[in-house]
Amino acid sequence: MPADWSPLWLCLRAAGLSTAISLALGPWLAFALRKPPGGGVADTLLVFGPAVFLLYALRAPAFQWPMAGLVAAAFGVPFVMRSATAAFAALDPVVENAARSLGASEWRVFWAVSARLAWRPIARAGALVFAIALTECAAALFRYAR
Amino acid sequence: MTHARLGKKVPPSLSLDVEFQLAPGVTALYGPRESGRTLILDLLAGFAQPDSGRILVDDALLFDAAARVNVPARLRCCGYVFQRDALFPHLTLRQNLAFAAHGWPRLEGRRRVAEAIERFELPEAAGDYPREAGPDFRLRCAAARAVIAEPKLLLIDECGIGEPLLAEIRDACPAPILLVTRDLDLCCSSAAQLLVLDAGRILQRGAPLAVLDQPDSIEVARLLGIPNLFEGSIAALDPGRNTSRLKFEHFALTAPYIAGHFRGDRVWVAIAAESLVVHPGEDQAIANGVAAPLVRAVEKSRGVRLEFDYGITAEISRQEFARQKDNKSWQVEFPPAALRVL
Numbered sequence: 001m002p003a004d005w006s007p008l009w010l011c012l013r014a015a016g017l018s019t020a021i022s023l024a025l026g027p028w029l030a031f032a033l034r035k036p037p038g039g040g041v042a043d044t045l046l047v048f049g050p051a052v053f054l055l056y057a058l059r060a061p062a063f064q065w066p067m068a069g070l071v072a073a074a075f076g077v078p079f080v081m082r083s084a085t086a087a088f089a090a091l092d093p094v095v096e097n098a099a100r101s102l103g104a105s106e107w108r109v110f111w112a113v114s115a116r117l118a119w120r121p122i123a124r125a126g127a128l129v130f131a132i133a134l135t136e137c138a139a140a141l142f143r144y145a146r
Numbered sequence: 147m148t149h150a151r152l153g154k155k156v157p158p159s160l161s162l163d164v165e166f167q168l169a170p171g172v173t174a175l176y177g178p179r180e181s182g183r184t185l186i187l188d189l190l191a192g193f194a195q196p197d198s199g200r201i202l203v204d205d206a207l208l209f210d211a212a213a214r215v216n217v218p219a220r221l222r223c224c225g226y227v228f229q230r231d232a233l234f235p236h237l238t239l240r241q242n243l244a245f246a247a248h249g250w251p252r253l254e255g256r257r258r259v260a261e262a263i264e265r266f267e268l269p270e271a272a273g274d275y276p277r278e279a280g281p282d283f284r285l286r287c288a289a290a291r292a293v294i295a296e297p298k299l300l301l302i303d304e305c306g307i308g309e310p311l312l313a314e315i316r317d318a319c320p321a322p323i324l325l326v327t328r329d330l331d332l333c334c335s336s337a338a339q340l341l342v343l344d345a346g347r348i349l350q351r352g353a354p355l356a357v358l359d360q361p362d363s364i365e366v367a368r369l370l371g372i373p374n375l376f377e378g379s380i381a382a383l384d385p386g387r388n389t390s391r392l393k394f395e396h397f398a399l400t401a402p403y404i405a406g407h408f409r410g411d412r413v414w415v416a417i418a419a420e421s422l423v424v425h426p427g428e429d430q431a432i433a434n435g436v437a438a439p440l441v442r443a444v445e446k447s448r449g450v451r452l453e454f455d456y457g458i459t460a461e462i463s464r465q466e467f468a469r470q471k472d473n474k475s476w477q478v479e480f481p482p483a484a485l486r487v488l
Contacts, residue, residue: 097193098232100219102246102295112245116236 007141010065015133017069018076023126025073026080027118031110033081034088048074063144065137072133079132083125087118147205148299148322152189153198162186162346165199168299168322172312174333174354175326177343178369183326184229186343187301190324191226192219204298204321225297225319227288229305229326233276239287240272246294258294265318266290266311286311293318304328312336330358330370342366358418364488367416373459374417380409389482396456397436401485414488421484422460424452427475435477443467454478 052074060067091114099109115122148168155161162182166173177183188194190201192208195216201209203224208217226232233242243262247255263272268290271283279287285305292300293315300315300323307315307325309332316323316336327333333340333354340354349369350362361367367375378394388403392415399415407413425432438454445451450467452460458478462470470476 092230092232094228094230094232095234097191097219098226098228098291099234099245100193101191101222101224101226102291103220103223103249104245105220108248113234 007138010063010068011134011137011141014065014068014072014137015130017066018072018133019126019130021070021073022076022080022129023122026077026125027084027115027122028110029077030081030084031088031114032106034085044078063141068137068140069133072129072136075136076129076133079129080122080125083121084118087121088114091117147202149200149202150186150190151199152186152196152201153211154185154189154194154196156182156185160185160346162189162196164343164346164348166341166348166351168324169338170320170322171338172316172323172325172336173339173341174337175324175341175343176328176330176333176369178328181343182346183343184303187226187303187324187326190222190299191224191301192217192222206298223295223298225292225295225300225321227285227292227300227302227305227307229303231276231284231288233284233288233291235276238273238275239268239279239283242276242287242291243294246291249295262290262294262318266314289315297321299324302326308332309335330354334358342369344369360486361416361488364414364416367414367486367488372416373419374422374457376415376457377412378415380404380407380411380413383407383409394456397438399436399480399482399485400434401482401487404487407487416486416488417480417484419451419459419461421481422458423479423481424460424462424466424470425477425479426470426473427477428473429477432477432479434482435479437475437477440473440476443471452476 052071096109096113099113104112151165153163160180160182162185164186175183175186185194189196196209196211198211203222207215208222209215234245237245240259240263243259244255247258250258263269266286266289268283268287271279276284285307289311297319298321300319300321302323302325304326312332313336325337337354340352340357341348342350342357344365350357350366358370361370361372364375376394378392380390381393381398382391383403384390385403390401390404392399392401392413401415404413425435427437436458438456438458441453441455443450443452446461449461449463452462454476460478
């Protein structure tokens, strides 16, 4: 019997989508919410994320990779947020203030300064989100396997 | 007009309450650590919010506690040269300058960056990242970056800036400059106004030389590093001869007449170490001289510091010290004109 690779492509697509959403939203949310009580938001979402995924895996009538990707992002976004919050907290605030004193908007401070300086921990979190989403999707596929 | 009235309590002990006006040119903010110097700059720049007060920069209202106006830092047009290195570490010095020139059209921005590199002598380091450039280049780049955006108020924290660089900044930036420093020589050479700050209060303000010449209070004299401060009482007052006689614990001095005081009043007297004149003790008694044993002589960059008993400190040139170093005993002359009654 020839090997059927389609489940792997499905999982890769879903994991890629969730990683993309997590990396697009996570750092910016972490930057915008880093002042208290924003830090608690990531932790709360982190608790609910896997539960949402489990609920989807158990309740959805059929496996659709975009939906699986979105649901995995519910876990991925707060995961990246948490890493990014720690990375931004480790940055010297003087450097960001220097950018503000030069007339930079918060978006520019984030994009041109903070994200550039804190990209390593954010990328690490993104890689981890990809790996976790891949395994979760694989696990969810068992439910629909014949 | 640039004017600020700032009130802020910072636990546990600092209570800032200052009001000052800044004219174009350099105003020096002189004070010890923890006196609120950097806090004043942060409040002006918008990185911290005052509890009360008002900030007006170039006639634009930036903060008013009563009217609940608080313009964000990015719209305040306040250049800031930080105490610590605040260059963007992931950008070269040229890119750091280009970041500041972002608001200008592209060609104009490039022209300004090139001009700043030229003016602040950065050509050989322009392509280096801050970690590769020397501290002098980094400081000059930070100054150039603050100036390039044409700030309406330039704030310079204590960052080891020297007189030539400050002169360069002053030429490039017509706005008022508020400089935090502990360097009195820099204040005298570059600043038009000196604000003496202690524990969140401005104790004295005025032209640097005038403040140094006549401190208002014993606290200011101490902050300015005047070593000879003596507390005594007025033994005699003679308005006719324009003299007064002051009695201290170990000696007595003649000083100019002190208006507004009575005999027996306690006063503090200050005299700069350089104003004292030392003589060999074997010479005949000198008018307004005090015979005091020498405790130790300390070599300084500009001369020799002689520390006598009774808390008297004099500074003399090396040549003068070489001439007198074998003295068996010493007399210290207090020129009456140099005595300052606080």
